[in-house]
Amino acid sequence: GESVGLHLPTLSVQEGDNSIINCAYSNSASDYFIWYKQESGKGPQFIIDIRSNMDKRQGQRVTVLLNKTVKHLSLQIAATQPGDSAVYFCAENSLMEYGNKLVFGAGTILRVKS
Amino acid sequence: ETGVTQSPTHLIKTRGQQVTLRCSSQSGHNTVSWYQQALGQGPQFIFQYYREEENGRGNFPPRFSGLQFPNYSSELNVNALELDDSALYLCASSLEEGQETQYFGPGTRLLVL
Numbered sequence: 001g002e003s004v005g006l007h008l009p010t011l012s013v014q015e016g017d018n019s020i021i022n023c024a025y026s027n028s029a030s031d032y033f034i035w036y037k038q039e040s041g042k043g044p045q046f047i048i049d050i051r052s053n054m055d056k057r058q059g060q061r062v063t064v065l066l067n068k069t070v071k072h073l074s075l076q077i078a079a080t081q082p083g084d085s086a087v088y089f090c091a092e093n094s095l096m097e098y099g100n101k102l103v104f105g106a107g108t109i110l111r112v113k114s
Numbered sequence: 115e116t117g118v119t120q121s122p123t124h125l126i127k128t129r130g131q132q133v134t135l136r137c138s139s140q141s142g143h144n145t146v147s148w149y150q151q152a153l154g155q156g157p158q159f160i161f162q163y164y165r166e167e168e169n170g171r172g173n174f175p176p177r178f179s180g181l182q183f184p185n186y187s188s189e190l191n192v193n194a195l196e197l198d199d200s201a202l203y204l205c206a207s208s209l210e211e212g213q214e215t216q217y218f219g220p221g222t223r224l225l226v227l
């Protein structure tokens with residue numbers, strides 16, 4: 001079946017350090033991936049996305065890397081700040097007969113220590 | 115802010131009852147998806163609506179049903195509530211059918227006793 005999973009359930013980093021959150025996916029036909037950030041009591045917030053024809057995409061302080069050979073995604077956060085503390089999900093776009101759905105992994109908790 | 119709103123924010127029901135959750139999509143977004151997020155897990159796809167028609171469904175029983183209205187609002191209805199239905203229910207809107215990027219609302223926290 002389809003699944004998207006994360007290697008590390010909890011990541012603790014020092015403020016100012018860089019963070020790397022990893023994700024594995026199982027559907028080699030997937031062509032679009034999204035990283036979401038979810039703070040306590042809120043819905044998932046779009047961070048950055050990447051299509052399968054790219055290996056890397058950069059945003060503001062965030063970079064997503066895609067390795068299709070091993071079906072692996074990572075989210076890099078530069079100069080991690082206390083406001084980055086949240087649960088991070090990668091999601092894989094899955095096409096249906098009509099429309100599309102997102103398949104999420106279980107999430108990684110990022111804790112930033114001041 | 116995604117422009118997606120949900121109501122109510124919290125709700126407590128008992129087993130066997132019925133519940134209706136509401137979502138208002140971002141203006142112009144004619145596709146809405148609903149997800150169930152159990153504590154400590156990622157969201158699970160329930161179904162998607164496009165132009166008031168269901169166009170895809172996840173592994174949820176028929177007692178989960180939905181409606182979408184022309185004014186970009188939608189509803190999730192759950193009949194015969196079970197304890198395991200306790201979860202955060204999220205709606206997400208996207209611009210067009212098949213448009214991958216989905217923008218989520220804050221969710222409704224449902225507790226079934």
